[in-house]
Amino acid sequence: MIRLLARWxxxxxxxxxxxxxxxxxxxxxxxxxxxxxxxxxxxxxxxxLALREQLGLDQPLPVRYWDWLRGVLRGDMxxxxxxxxxxxxLVADRIGVTIWLVVGALLVIAVVxxxxxxxxxxxxxxxxxxxxxLSMVGVSIPNFWFGLVLVTLLSVxxxxxxxxxxVYPAESVSGWLRSLALPVxxxxxxxxxxxxxxxRDAISTQLDQEYVLALRGQxxxxxxxxxxxxxxxxxxxxTTVLGLMLIGLxxxxxxxESIFALxxxxxxxxxxxxxxxxxVVEGVALVFALMxxxxxxxxxxxxxxxxxxxxxx
Amino acid sequence: xxxxxxxPNRPRHSRRLAAGLVGLVALSLAACSxxxxxxxxxxxxxxxxxxxxxxxNVIQQAGAGTLDPALANQAMQWYLDLAYSPLIQRSxxxxxxxxxxxxxxYVGEGNMAFELTLRExxxxxxxxxxxxxxxxxxxxxxxxxxxxxxxxxxDFGAVTAPDQMTxxxxxxxxxxxxxxxLSQSGFGITQIISPKGLQDPEALGSQTFGAGxxxxxxxxxxxxxxxxxxxxxxxxxxxxxxxxxxxxKVIPNINSVLNAMIAGQGDIxxxxxxxxxxxxxxxxxxxxxxxxxxGLSLMDRDGAIVPALxxxxxxxxxxxxLDREAITEALLGEYGxxxxxxxxxxxxxxxxxxxxxxxxDKAKALMAEAGYADGFDLPVVSTPFFNGDAIVQAIAGxxxxxxxxxxxxxxxxxxxxxxxxxxGEFPASLIGYGTQPMFIEGPGLFLPGxxxxxxxxxxxxxxxxxxxxxxxxxxxxxxxCEQIETRLVELAWFAQTTWVPLxxxxxxxxxTAAIDATTGDNPIVGIVExxxxxx
Numbered sequence: 001m002i003r004l005l006a007r008w009x010x011x012x013x014x015x016x017x018x019x020x021x022x023x024x025x026x027x028x029x030x031x032x033x034x035x036x037x038x039x040x041x042x043x044x045x046x047x048x049l050a051l052r053e054q055l056g057l058d059q060p061l062p063v064r065y066w067d068w069l070r071g072v073l074r075g076d077m078x079x080x081x082x083x084x085x086x087x088x089x090l091v092a093d094r095i096g097v098t099i100w101l102v103v104g105a106l107l108v109i110a111v112v113x114x115x116x117x118x119x120x121x122x123x124x125x126x127x128x129x130x131x132x133x134l135s136m137v138g139v140s141i142p143n144f145w146f147g148l149v150l151v152t153l154l155s156v157x158x159x160x161x162x163x164x165x166x167v168y169p170a171e172s173v174s175g176w177l178r179s180l181a182l183p184v185x186x187x188x189x190x191x192x193x194x195x196x197x198x199x200r201d202a203i204s205t206q207l208d209q210e211y212v213l214a215l216r217g218q219x220x221x222x223x224x225x226x227x228x229x230x231x232x233x234x235x236x237x238x239t240t241v242l243g244l245m246l247i248g249l250x251x252x253x254x255x256x257e258s259i260f261a262l263x264x265x266x267x268x269x270x271x272x273x274x275x276x277x278x279x280v281v282e283g284v285a286l287v288f289a290l291m292x293x294x295x296x297x298x299x300x301x302x303x304x305x306x307x308x309x310x311x312x313x
Numbered sequence: 314x315x316x317x318x319x320x321p322n323r324p325r326h327s328r329r330l331a332a333g334l335v336g337l338v339a340l341s342l343a344a345c346s347x348x349x350x351x352x353x354x355x356x357x358x359x360x361x362x363x364x365x366x367x368x369x370n371v372i373q374q375a376g377a378g379t380l381d382p383a384l385a386n387q388a389m390q391w392y393l394d395l396a397y398s399p400l401i402q403r404s405x406x407x408x409x410x411x412x413x414x415x416x417x418x419y420v421g422e423g424n425m426a427f428e429l430t431l432r433e434x435x436x437x438x439x440x441x442x443x444x445x446x447x448x449x450x451x452x453x454x455x456x457x458x459x460x461x462x463x464x465x466x467x468d469f470g471a472v473t474a475p476d477q478m479t480x481x482x483x484x485x486x487x488x489x490x491x492x493x494x495l496s497q498s499g500f501g502i503t504q505i506i507s508p509k510g511l512q513d514p515e516a517l518g519s520q521t522f523g524a525g526x527x528x529x530x531x532x533x534x535x536x537x538x539x540x541x542x543x544x545x546x547x548x549x550x551x552x553x554x555x556x557x558x559x560x561x562k563v564i565p566n567i568n569s570v571l572n573a574m575i576a577g578q579g580d581i582x583x584x585x586x587x588x589x590x591x592x593x594x595x596x597x598x599x600x601x602x603x604x605x606x607x608g609l610s611l612m613d614r615d616g617a618i619v620p621a622l623x624x625x626x627x628x629x630x631x632x633x634x635l636d637r638e639a640i641t642e643a644l645l646g647e648y649g650x651x652x653x654x655x656x657x658x659x660x661x662x663x664x665x666x667x668x669x670x671x672x673x674d675k676a677k678a679l680m681a682e683a684g685y686a687d688g689f690d691l692p693v694v695s696t697p698f699f700n701g702d703a704i705v706q707a708i709a710g711x712x713x714x715x716x717x718x719x720x721x722x723x724x725x726x727x728x729x730x731x732x733x734x735x736x737g738e739f740p741a742s743l744i745g746y747g748t749q750p751m752f753i754e755g756p757g758l759f760l761p762g763x764x765x766x767x768x769x770x771x772x773x774x775x776x777x778x779x780x781x782x783x784x785x786x787x788x789x790x791x792x793x794c795e796q797i798e799t800r801l802v803e804l805a806w807f808a809q810t811t812w813v814p815l816x817x818x819x820x821x822x823x824x825t826a827a828i829d830a831t832t833g834d835n836p837i838v839g840i841v842e843x844x845x846x847x848x
Contacts, residue, residue, distance in 0.1 A: 030726075030728075032728040035459075036728075038384050038459065038460055038461070039459065039460065039461060039464060047459060047463065047464060050459060051459040054459065080379075080518070082378040082379035082384065082518060083378065083379045083380070083381075083518030083519045083536060084379075084515040084516075084518040084519070085518065085519050085536060090536065093535055093536075094535070094538075148568055148569075148572075151569070151572050152572065155572065155576055156572050156575050156576050159576065162576075162578065163569065163572045163573040163575075163576045163578055164562070164564050164569050164572075164573050164578065165539075165562060165578070258565045258566050258569075259566050259568075259569055260569065261538070261562065261563060261564040261565070261566070261569060261573075262538075263535045263537075263538035263539065267537065267538060267563075267565070268536075268537065270565065271375070271376055271378070271537045271565075274375075275378055277378075
């Protein structure tokens with residue numbers, strides 16, 4: 001376990017450095033900068049150069065990155081070049097929305113995906129094939145399109161859910177659930193299909209194993225076999241896939257937050273990228289990377305929990 | 314072989330897992346209540362009458378980024394107008410009218426000095442009084458801040474306070490547009506910041522320090538997502554506070570904007586012609602005005618790269634070869650307006666739009682007369698943004714009829730396009746340019762130093778008239794603008810085809826008088842002028 005944590009720590013530090021460095025380079029290399037955004041097209045070259053100097057953009061890239069990194073090591077993620085808000089506060093204001101969105105989507109994916117997979121594995125024949133086909137449709141549907149369809153049907157026509165926006169749980173728990181429902185389903189749709197297929201394969205494989213026959217021979221109920229034994233063994237590969245999927249969900253939030261106008265990190269980073277607000281982009285990238293490495297650790301730990309063989313010395 | 318899992322007892326792992334989940338939940342608790350880390354809340358009086366509060370829900374596609382008026386741009390106008398009163402209000406309904414200044418005008422001859430008398434008894438939302446010195450300090454701050462407003466203040470010299478309530482602006486070169494620049498159309502120049510605000514420039518980005526009808530409630534505001542404004546109890550014109558609350562919601566996705574409007578989550582937003590029919594069908598009030606002229610800019614007017622473009626007959630032939638009605642109808646339907654002109658305000662003349670009535674024979678004759686009967690290659694830099702490539706392709710199809718072979722170089726990044734357009738390496742480009750007063754348009758669009766004139770072409774006649782425009786009286790200004798506009802059309806420096814419209818969608822909750830009064834010259838309705846329907 002200690003070796004696992006040590007390896008995770010080293011890998012995480014490397015990943016965070018690479019992600020933050022790459023982000024810095026890519027945002028800096030993109031045409032335009034914050035000074036041009038602030039000045040607009042009317043600004044003269046002299047005004048532009050003066051503003052670049054004022055914002056520190058005239059410094060070489062490595063110097064700017066090192067300054068930023070030193071700040072981060074001191075716990076200071078800098079401030080927005082536009083509003084002068086501390087990046088840490090901007091991130092703190094929005095991170096919860098993104099986490100709820102991702103966690104909600106992951107739960108929906110896990111529960112619905114595994115249920116569909118199990119049904120598909122056990123109900124072979126026409127029903128199983130139908131579920132397979134539905135899974136393929138789910139994989140093929142672009143989630144932004146699916147989100148817009150949901151909004152049109154359930155929000156605009158039936159007025160069951162808000163079209164956009166986020167309600168904080170402290171304001172109204174039911175409002176919060178309603179504001180998250182469609183974004184969560186939109187974010188989850190592709191994942192449900194993938195997990196359903198993975199679960200179907202994993203459960204089918206387990207159901208064909210000799211130990212299942214043995215258990216049946218002992219007179220253990222089918223329900224008990226599936227839930228206590230088959231599902232537990234099938235969970236090992238599913239945990240890995242869910243972990244990888246969780247990482248993908250973080251990037252998916254950017255689009256979903258845009259469609260549903262949720263005040264999460266995705267919307268923040270899109271706006272900041274458009275404006276070349278490097279400290280904000282860096283801050284969000286760092287937080288996303290942190291979430292990814294944390295997810296990796298949690299998946300590794302879960303893998304230990306669900307797969308006893310790994311724990312065996 | 315997989316083991317038969319006998320559910321071993323593993324409390325250690327369960328505890329770790331639980332700890333991880335607790336950590337995740339703890340992080341998420343940040344989202345349980347709206348951000349409240351900001352310190353200065355608004356002083357809104359809310360709905361005090363006990364009746365249903367009147368809330369104006371505004372939808373914008375982009376957040377303000379910063380709320381510092383000195384760093385403002387046109388897209389931020391509504392965010393700032395709610396909290397900052399200008400010196401002069403430029404109303405869509407009745408033109409220029411008093412706001413923080415009650416009277417104003419040029420001093421002496423030649424548009425070299427301008428004076429304003431301030432309204433007595435005005436107090437900023439933070440309690441500090443409006444004085445001439447406060448306005449002077451504000452202007453000095455904006456000029457030094459390096460934003461778009463400062464670029465409009467290039468002619469401003471000393472700003473002084475001859476007495477407690479008089480502000481004098483001396484100009485280093487004549488400027489005939491002071492009334493315009495000192496209204497909200499001059500971006501942040503006169504959205505006056507209080508002395509307390511100026512003492513803390515860092516706070517200007519996320520809080521408001523104005524004397525406008527509303528105050529930003531920072532405790533309920535999430536940057537670039539939701540902005541909540543409550544009434545300013547010290548506002549100088551309480552009858553002009555029509556709403557108990559104004560909420561600006563940022564929705565980046567254009568389809569989501571329309572859906573939110575249809576579902577009643579928004580009362581007003583800026584519309585887009587691509588969704589206009591749907592908006593109309595859903596019962597929203599839809600108003601469009603011409604705003605951005607689009608087409609080709611024939612930049613190589615001296616023929617440095619493509620000699621043919623140096624001949625005015627060739628440029629005119631290109632203009633005659635364009636069926637503007639057809640292009641406009643195909644790309645924008647009923648919402649576009651065909652044009653040959655660069656502005657919609659002073660200088661615009663309806664008859665000039667027929668100057669190059671579609672005439673293929675005449676175009677071919679002019680090409681032959683200029684010695685280009687067989688045509689020539691014309692590289693054009695474009696971008697897919699704002700339908701740019703589509704309009705250039707439509708133009709290319711029509712120019713092929715007179716032998717002009719348009720070679721489109723499309724830049725996927727809008728900034729790349731601007732860089733290439735201004736580089737002097739392309740003889741022609743896509744152009745999309747928002748209508749502006751002629752005096753502002755000149756240095757940006759057609760004078761020798763303009764960004765959109767990368768070959769620095771100069772027409773002596775235009776330069777002479779432009780110099781006259783700088784010192785012109787109000788009475789003479791229109792005539793000079795018309796002379797310049799006519800000359801631009803005759804010289805065929807551009808081959809524009811279409812006015813791309815700017816639209817407003819509004820719900821039945823709003824009185825549409827101020828919206829219906831918008832024009833291409835003043836396309837953005839004053840947010841402070843919006844009243845509830847039936848009031």
